[in-house]
Each structure stands twice: as structure tokens, then as C-alpha cells.
Amino acid sequence: MPEIAGPPELRYIQAVNQALRWALETYPETLIFGEDIALPGGPFGATKGLHDEFGMRVFDTPISEAAIIGAALGAGMRGRRPIIEIMYGDFMAVAMDQIVNQVANTRYLSRGTWSAPITIRTQQGYSPGACAQHSQSLEAWYGHVPGLRVGLPSNPRDAYEILRSAIASDDPTIVIESRMLYADKGPVAVDGPLEPIGGARVVRPGLDVTLVTWSRMVTESIRAAEAAAAEGHSVEVIDLRWLSPLDFSTVAESVHRTGRLVIAHEANVTGGFGAEIAARAARECFWDLDAPIERVGTPDIPIPAAPSLQVAAIPGATAILGAISHVVEASRRRDRPAPPAGPRLG
Amino acid sequence: MSLEENYRAIALIRAFENRCSELKAAGEIPGSIHLCSGQEAIPVGACRALESRDALTATYRGHGWAIARGIPLVDLLAELLARDSVLCGGRAGSPYFSSAAHGFLGENSIVGGGVPMAAGAALASLHDGRGAVSLVSIGDGALNQGAVHEALNFAAVYSLPLVVVVENNLYSEMTPIDAMVRIKPLSRRADAYGIPGLTVDGNDADTVEDAVGAAVERARLGGGPTLVEALTERLVGHYSGDLQHYRPAGEVASARGREPLVRLRHAAASLGQESTHRLDQIDREVADLIDASLASARTISYPDARTVGDHVYA
Numbered sequence: 001m002p003e004i005a006g007p008p009e010l011r012y013i014q015a016v017n018q019a020l021r022w023a024l025e026t027y028p029e030t031l032i033f034g035e036d037i038a039l040p041g042g043p044f045g046a047t048k049g050l051h052d053e054f055g056m057r058v059f060d061t062p063i064s065e066a067a068i069i070g071a072a073l074g075a076g077m078r079g080r081r082p083i084i085e086i087m088y089g090d091f092m093a094v095a096m097d098q099i100v101n102q103v104a105n106t107r108y109l110s111r112g113t114w115s116a117p118i119t120i121r122t123q124q125g126y127s128p129g130a131c132a133q134h135s136q137s138l139e140a141w142y143g144h145v146p147g148l149r150v151g152l153p154s155n156p157r158d159a160y161e162i163l164r165s166a167i168a169s170d171d172p173t174i175v176i177e178s179r180m181l182y183a184d185k186g187p188v189a190v191d192g193p194l195e196p197i198g199g200a201r202v203v204r205p206g207l208d209v210t211l212v213t214w215s216r217m218v219t220e221s222i223r224a225a226e227a228a229a230a231e232g233h234s235v236e237v238i239d240l241r242w243l244s245p246l247d248f249s250t251v252a253e254s255v256h257r258t259g260r261l262v263i264a265h266e267a268n269v270t271g272g273f274g275a276e277i278a279a280r281a282a283r284e285c286f287w288d289l290d291a292p293i294e295r296v297g298t299p300d301i302p303i304p305a306a307p308s309l310q311v312a313a314i315p316g317a318t319a320i321l322g323a324i325s326h327v328v329e330a331s332r333r334r335d336r337p338a339p340p341a342g343p344r345l346g
Numbered sequence: 347m348s349l350e351e352n353y354r355a356i357a358l359i360r361a362f363e364n365r366c367s368e369l370k371a372a373g374e375i376p377g378s379i380h381l382c383s384g385q386e387a388i389p390v391g392a393c394r395a396l397e398s399r400d401a402l403t404a405t406y407r408g409h410g411w412a413i414a415r416g417i418p419l420v421d422l423l424a425e426l427l428a429r430d431s432v433l434c435g436g437r438a439g440s441p442y443f444s445s446a447a448h449g450f451l452g453e454n455s456i457v458g459g460g461v462p463m464a465a466g467a468a469l470a471s472l473h474d475g476r477g478a479v480s481l482v483s484i485g486d487g488a489l490n491q492g493a494v495h496e497a498l499n500f501a502a503v504y505s506l507p508l509v510v511v512v513e514n515n516l517y518s519e520m521t522p523i524d525a526m527v528r529i530k531p532l533s534r535r536a537d538a539y540g541i542p543g544l545t546v547d548g549n550d551a552d553t554v555e556d557a558v559g560a561a562v563e564r565a566r567l568g569g570g571p572t573l574v575e576a577l578t579e580r581l582v583g584h585y586s587g588d589l590q591h592y593r594p595a596g597e598v599a600s601a602r603g604r605e606p607l608v609r610l611r612h613a614a615a616s617l618g619q620e621s622t623h624r625l626d627q628i629d630r631e632v633a634d635l636i637d638a639s640l641a642s643a644r645t646i647s648y649p650d651a652r653t654v655g656d657h658v659y660a
Contacts, residue, residue, distance in 0.1 A: 031473060057473070062503060067496035070462020071469050074480070077451060078401060078470035097493065101456050102463060109438050112657045113446040146658050170660040245659075 007189045012153075013182040015160040016046045016121070018190055020083065023167045024054045027081050030167070032058045034068060034085030034121075043087055044123070044182055065095035069120065073103050073172075076118040083167055089124030089176060090133050096141075103172045104147035116172040121163070123177040125216055125266050126314050128307045135303035137215075137267035142174050143243035143276065149173040149197055150243040154218035156186035158241060165197045173197065178216040198245035202254070206236030209324050210254040212277055213264040214240040217315075221264050224320035233328055243273055251277065252284050259290035260327040264320045269297035290331035294323040349621070352390070352551045353610045354628045359386040359410040360607060361632045362419065363582075365640065366409065366426060366440075370586045375426050379440040382410040384549075384581035387606040388513050389414035391554025392481060392576075395562045401449050401467035401480040403460040406441035407513075408453035411483060415448050419636065423643035430649040437649070449478075457519075458484055458491030461510065465497040468506035468565075479565045481509045481558070487518030489535055490526060498571065502539040505570035509561040512573060513548060515580040520592050533575040541571045548576025549606045581605060 010018065023030045032047060038060040041048035051058040061068050065086055072082035086092050092099065099120070106116040126135040142150045149171050151162040159177060166173035203218060204225050213221040218239045225235035236254050240247070255261050261281050263274035274295045281293055296315045304310060347355075363381040370379050382389070385407070393414035396402065404411040412422050417433070424431035425443045433443045444452030451467060454460035464482030471478040488494050489512065501508040512533070518526050529535065536543025542564075546557045554576055561572035579601035583590045590598070602608065614621040 029473075031469070059504075062496070062499055064496035064500055066493040067462045067465065067500035070459075070493065070497060071466035071500060074401075074403075074451065074463035074466020074468070075470040075473075076466070077463070078467045078478075079474055080470045082466075097456055097459055098462060102454075102459055105442075107660065108657050109434055109442060110444055110446065110452075110657075111435050111437065112660070114444060114451075115660060149659070 007187040009185050010156050010160075010188040011182065012156045012159045012177070012184045012186075013045055015156040015188045016163060016177065017048055017050070018188065019160045019163040019167070020047060020050060022164060023081070023083060024050065024057060027167070029079060029081045030057065031075060031080050031082045032084070033061050033082065035061055035063050035087050037085050042085065044179060046085065046121070065091050066098050069095045069098035070102060072118040072120070073098065073106065073116050076116045077106065077114050081117050081167065083119040083121065086120060086122040088134050089122045089138055090136050092122060092138065099142070099148070100145055104145045106147070107171070108147055115170050117170040118172050119163070119166045120172070120174045121177065122174070123179045125178050125180055126303050126310055127180055128310065129305050130303075131305045132302040137265065137298075139176055139243060140267060140271060140273040140276075143273050147172065148244060150176065151197065151241060152176045152215040152243070154178070154181070154215050154239050154241070156184060156188050160188045160190065161192070161195050162241065165195050168194055169197050176215065180216050198242050198247055200241055200247040200250040201239045202236060202250065203239045204235070204237040206258070207234040208258055209233060209235045209260040209262060209327055210251065210258045211235050211237045211262045211264065211320070211324065212240055212251055213237065214243075215266065217264045217266055220315070220317045221320055223317035224324060227317065227321050228324045231325070233324060235324055248280050248284070251281065255281055255285040256288045259288055260331055261285070261289065262294045262296065262320065262323045262327055264296040264315065264323070266314060267297055268300045269295055270300050272297050291327040292330060294327050296320050296323045347394070347552060347555070349610055349613055350624055350628065352387075353607065353614070353625050354632065355390040355414065356386040356551065356606050356610070357628055358632045358635070359390070359413050361629070361636055362409060362413060365636050367582075367586065369427070375440065376428055377439050377441070379426070379586045380407040380584065381582045381586070382407050384601060384605045385513055385515055385578045386410050387551040388511065388548045388554050388576045388578060389483070391551035392483070392511055392558040394555045395559035396479070396481060398449065399476055399478045400562070401451055401464065401478060403451040403464040403467070403480070403482040404453050405457070405460070405483060405485060405488070406453050406455045407485070408483075409440070412443070412445070412450065415450055417445050417448050417450065419639035420642040423640055424646045427643055428648065429643065429646040431646065435649050435653075458488035458494040460484070461488070461494045461497040462500070465501040465506055465508055468501060468508040469504070471507050472504070477566055479507045479509060479562050481511065481562070483511045483513060485518070486512060486514040486516070486523040486532055487526070488512075489532055490518070498539045498541070498573070501571045502541045505568060507565035507568075508571040509558060509565055510571060510573045511558060512575040513578060514575050515578050517580060517584065519584045520588065531575055533573055536573040539571070541573060543573040543575065545575040545577060548578035549604060549609065551606065579604065
């Protein structure tokens with residue numbers, strides 16, 4: 001029998017590049033701009049080769065995040081479909097007025113006579129030695145703002161699909177990548193159908209515990225689920241993929257079956273998007289829950305640069321496994337639940 | 347433009363602002379309003395230099411820009427009265443409305459916040475072949491905002507067809523601009539971006555039209571941005587209810603001798619009584635127009651509360 005070729009394996013960053021190329025080919029109105037993205041091809045190579053091929057539709061900008069985002073908005077209002085890169089998620093803070101006060105209001109205030117069909121690509125999270133201004137996970141900020149869409153790809157396939165969906169959407173969409181995943185390889189359906197925005201994905205089915213996670217922590221969560229399986233606990237891992245639109249029904253359906261919920265993200269715990277998931281679950285899944293909801297995240301501290309300190313702060317599979325064990329244990333002792341120790345940290 | 351045409355355009359905005367002040371006092375306009383009384387010659391002159399294909403972005407002191415751009419008074423009043431106007435259906439109000447039909451990207455209630463957007467409209471023009479120019483109005487205080495600096499440099503390096511009109515009314519909200527910058531005139535800021543900057547009399551519509559017209563033409567021909575500082579004086583407070591205790595005694599009274607309408611009245615008087623009578627007639631016509639527009643605006647219903655959640659997303 002002839003061998004059937006599966007989808008090509010691409011690195012996460014290559015998948016981003018492919019999605020950008022697709023946009024330039026598909027939408028003549030696409031513009032791509034940002035710091036060091038044209039001639040240098042992007043600090044991480046996301047835009048490599050695109051300026052050579054598409055000329056001034058792909059261009060370098062001054063180091064001016066507010067101007068980049070504001071210019072994307074104005075160009076978007078006037079018929080372009082800009083895709084911009086903000087080099088680090090931390091730098092979005094430089095331009096929060098443009099994101100929150102300008103971009104997000106555009107459609108609602110004008111009742112749709114204006115729209116902002118723009119995509120803001122950025123990447124976030126810690127990496128060894130990266131300083132506190134290059135390491136934060138701030139997705140909850142954007143998930144809080146009506147008018148914005150927020151997607152966080154956790155693998156090459158989603159790096160391609162979520163970005164394509166974002167670009168095709170007529171809403172302003174923030175795609176938050178993870179540079180720690182940029183070198184990861186995986187199958188990418190480059191000729192696959194365009195997906196609408198939104199939709200969580202069950203990446204590992206399970207029966208005993210629902211584990212909701214996103215971005216880089218998906219990998220850690222799968223590792224934790226595998227370790228839990230060895231201990232006899234079947235964990236269902238849900239990659240949330242999008243904070244907006246939020247696919248809570250996939251979460252609720254899972255919790256209905258498992259009765260236990262753990263939420264894991266790299267962002268610090270207080271006010272993280274896990275709080276929103278927990279609050280919704282507390283209301284919508286109250287009667288299904290057999291144990292208190294556990295949240296796993298970084299403690300409420302700035303991110304240190306020293307790798308030894310980072311390891312102490314940033315949660316991984318071990319912390320997630322601890323939370324899984326905790327909810328299983330708590331549900332077994334429902335009559336005498338262990339006193340809550342606060343959010344589960346690092 | 348003729349004296350009478352200038353007078354009519356400016357008197358319309360002045361009378362509109364005066365009426366807004368009354369409507370605010372009567373509680374018919376909710377929220378804060380920021381009137382442009384005394385500054386009308388700037389939007390009147392600048393908008394004459396624009397074509398319908400061009401983009402316009404203004405500040406929260408934007409009623410005059412909207413009127414000069416040709417947004418119908420009834421629609422504007424309906425928006426201010428928080429009714430279901432064709433502009434923004436009452437969602438924007440006085441300080442943040444827009445009109446896609448007029449290429450009016452909108453007012454902005456963040457000082458300087460609209461300049462990056464205006465640069466983006468100019469960027470779109472580079473790529474869509476429409477040849478449109480983007481004009482943005484800001485106040486003197488906005489020159490101290492980081493986003494304005496970023497956007498001016500961004501526009502300059504790509505020679506974007508952008509015209510920035512700085513309405514220098516001497517006050518950065520409630521603080522004298524002289525106390526907040528070390529340079530004078532403010533148009534010298536243009537040097538920092540390698541673009542032309544000039545300072546003109548903002549109380550004369552023809553002067554503004556000429557200066558902005560040259561900047562628009564330059565932008566349309568690929569010459570890049572220009573910063574036009576238009577000198578003027580605010581005859582009213584920063585916002586409705588501003589007592590202006592921070593202004594020196596006699597300053598506003600003195601400004602009333604230099605403001606655009608008084609100047610045109612003086613010019614008319616020197617031409618004879620008939621000319622003065624024609625301006626009186628214009629005043630009456632303008633008042634009638636506002637009366638009629640207000641009456642129409644008042645017939646427009648308030649927005650349907652059930653629509654409050656509409657249009658957050660596509």
C-alpha cells in the first residue's frame with residue numbers, strides 16, 4: 001500500500017511564518033509591521049523572508065509600540081488588514097491606551113460602522129535568564145477587555161490555525177505566542193480549512209479530574225496527567241486555546257463528568273484568567289464539584305532572572321501533579337476536607 | 347472665502363456651542379461637554395482644504411470639526427442628546443463620536459490618543475491608491491503625550507500623508523501651556539521629526555485654509571507630514587462648568603476683542619451698514635437652522651436598551 005503522507009511537521013515559529021505568508025497571499029489588504037520584522041526577519045524569525053517576497057507590505061517600524069498599534073487601528077479602519085508584532089508581551093504595556101481605549105472601543109461605539117480588523121501578535125512567558133520586563137504572562141489583562149479577542153496557541157498546529165483565524169476575523173485579536181515553544185515541532189495542516197475563532201480542545205481525555213490550561217502549560221499539564229495516570233488518576237486535559245471567545249461549555253461538560261477541576265497557567269495566580277474559570281465553574285458546575293477548585297500559577301511576584309529562582313517560582317508538571325493529588329484527596333475526604341492552603345504556587 | 351461665507355461658517359459653530367451650553371445647563375445633554383467657542387476658524391479653514399476621500403480625526407473638543415466636515419446638525423445634536431443618532435446611537439456622546447460616512451474617524455477623549463490612528467489612516471492611503479490625506483487635530487497639551495511623539499516620528503519616517511493641526515488655545519486643559527513646554531512656538535517640535543512646521547493665526551479661517559491647504563497638497567504629492575500650529579484663544583472653560591479661576595483677570599475679555607466673529611464684524615462695519623445687516627441676517631438664519639435641527643433631534647427616540655450588548659464583536 002502506498003504510504004499516506006500526513007501533514008508536514010513544522011516548528012511553531014515556522015507555522016507562524018506560514019500563517020503570515022498565507023495572509024499576505026490571501027488578503028491583498030494585509031500589512032505586516034513591527035520592530036525588526038522586515039529586513040532582520042523578526043527577532044525570532046516569525047517574519048523571515050516576507051519582506052523580500054512582499055516588499056513594503058512588510059515593513060520595519062521605529063521602537064514605538066503605541067504608534068504601531070494605533071497605526072494598525074487607523075489603517076484597519078480605512079480598509080487594510082494589519083498584522084503587527086509586539087516583540088514581547090511586556091511591551092504591550094507601553095501601548096495600553098491604544099489597545100484598551102482605542103482599538104477595543106472601535107466597533108461598539110460606532111455600532112459596527114467602523115471595525116478594527118487587526119491582529120496583534122506577541123509572545124510572552126519566562127525563559128532562563130530573561131528579566132522581569134521580558135517574562136510576564138499578562139493574558140488576563142486582555143481577556144478582561146470587551147471588544148478584544150484573545151488566543152494562545154500551545155503547539156505548531158494552533159500557532160498556524162489560531163493566527164489564521166485571528167487574521168480572518170474582523171475583530172481586533174491578540175495572539176499570544178510562547179517563545180519557549182518556538183522550536184517545538186509538530187504536524188501543521190497548511191492546506192486545511194480556515195477555522196472560526198474560539199473553541200477549546202480536549203488534548204487528553206480522562207475521567208477523574210478536569211485540568212484546564214493554555215499556552216506553554218499545556219505541555220506541562222500533559223506531563224502531569226501522564227504522571228497522575230501512573231498513580232491511577234485519569235486526568236482530562238483541556239487546552240483552552242482562546243480566552244475570548246471563551247469556550248466554557250467544553251470545561252463545564254468535562255467537570256460534569258469528573259467532578260474535580262484544576263486550572264494551571266504560567267501567569268501569577270491573583271487575578272489571573274484562572275480566577276475567571278474558577279468563578280464560572282463555582283457557579284455553573286457547583287453541584288458537580290466534589291472538591292474545591294485548585295489553581296496552579298506563579299506566586300504573586302515579579303519574575304526573577306536567575307534560573308534557580310525561576311525554577312522556584314514558575315510552576316511545572318510537579319506543581320500541577322500536586323494539585324491533581326490534592327483535588328483527588330479532598331474529594332475522598334469530603335466530610336473532613338483539608339483546610340485550604342491558599343492558591344497552589346510554584 | 348468671502349467675509350460672509352466665513353462669518354456664516356463660524357457663526358454656525360458658535361451658535362451651536364452656545365446652544366449646547368444651554369442644553370447642558372438644562373440637563374438635556376448628559377455628561378461633560380468641551381466647547382470650541384473662539385476656535386471655530388481652525389476647523390472651518392482646515393476642512394475647506396480637505397476632500398471627501400480624506401480622513402479626519404479630532405479631539406473631544408470636536409463639535410466644530412464635525413460641523414465643518416459636514417455632519418448634519420440634527421445627527422450631531424441627537425448624539426449629544428444621547429438619542430439614537432445615526433452617528434453612534436448615543437453610545438459616544440459629545441466627546442467621542444465618529445462618522446464613517448464622513449471619513450470622520452472620530453473625536454478622542456484621550457489627549458493625543460488619536461494621532462497614531464490618524465497616522466494609520468495615512469498609512470492605509472499609501473497602500474490603497476486612493477490618494478487620501480489624513481488630518482488630525484490636537485490641542486497644545488497633546489504635544490506632551492508620548493503617543494503623539496511616536497506617531498509623528500512614525501509618519502515622518504515613512505512620509506505618510508498626514509497633516510497635524512495643533513490648536514494652541516494657550517491652555518493645556520487648565521494649565522498654561524507655556525508652563526509645560528520650554529519651546530516657543532510649538533511648531534518647532536516639527537524639527538524633531540524632520541518635517542515642516544509652521545505657526546499661523548488660527549482666528550482667521552482663510553489663513554488656516556491656506557496653511558492647511560499647502561500641507562494637504564504636500565502630503566498628497568508624497569511630501570510627508572506637516573505640523574501646523576494654529577494660534578487661538580478659548581472663550582469658555584475647558585469643560586462645561588469650568589469656572590476658569592486659573593485664568594488671569596481680563597484675559598477672556600481681552601480675547602473677545604480678537605476672536606474670529608468679532609474680527610469679521612469689524613471688517614463688515616468698515617464696509618458699511620449694509621454689510622453689518624447681512625451678518626445680522628446670517629445670525630438669524632443660523633439660529634433658525636439650529637432651532638429646526640434641535641426640534642428634529644428631539645423627535646429621535648432614545649436608544650433601545652435591549653441593544654446595549656450589540657456590536658461588541660463582528
